[in-house]
Amino acid sequence: MAGLTAIACGPVISAAPKPRSPEKIYASTCGYCHGQHVAPVIRGRAIPPEAVVQFVRTGPAAMPAFRQTEISDQELKALAQWLHASRADPKEHEQ
Template sequence: MSRIVHRAKARAILAVAALAAAAFAPPLLAGQKLGEVQGARTADDIYAKTCGYCHGRNVGPIILGRAIPADTVKYIVRHGQNGMPAFRPTEVTPAELNALATWVEKSAARKQEHGY
């Protein structure tokens, strides 16, 4: 076989391998960039990258400083409500959600946030 045919076969095999690797790769978490290794995220990090995008910016209601019970936060995050989407455990892990819900419940209001 010619060298061109061998190269074409090699490229095809590499392309299939890359697609297979992408198909079996774990999904990205919210706020994670492709190729970024996701380490432990603090509740403040999760809020800033996932929740704060809407809450406190005239898109969703302000949630900090309102003493929303942690169980309510967890339920709404997992199931969604009105215009808010549900977040899967691959986006916010159960441990992260527990920490986030407690953090939101105990949080103080932030004067830079605005909305309803």
């Protein structure tokens, strides 16, 4: 039986988690302040994606910075593009 290869059984490494959609990230993270009149409205403002990335990673003023463990680079890039292209949500503009 020479030539048989032993197969080692070890822990199964799960794949990286599936990235969340920009809509889910906004609803669960950004919208908590930006959609509730706590922070400035950001949807419908055509904010440059590079600025969104900078704001999210550095946390200007009272906004907290979000680490890669909280919003991955892939998710942040998608969120920045989505926000740049988004239309204003009338509910966020109500006073």
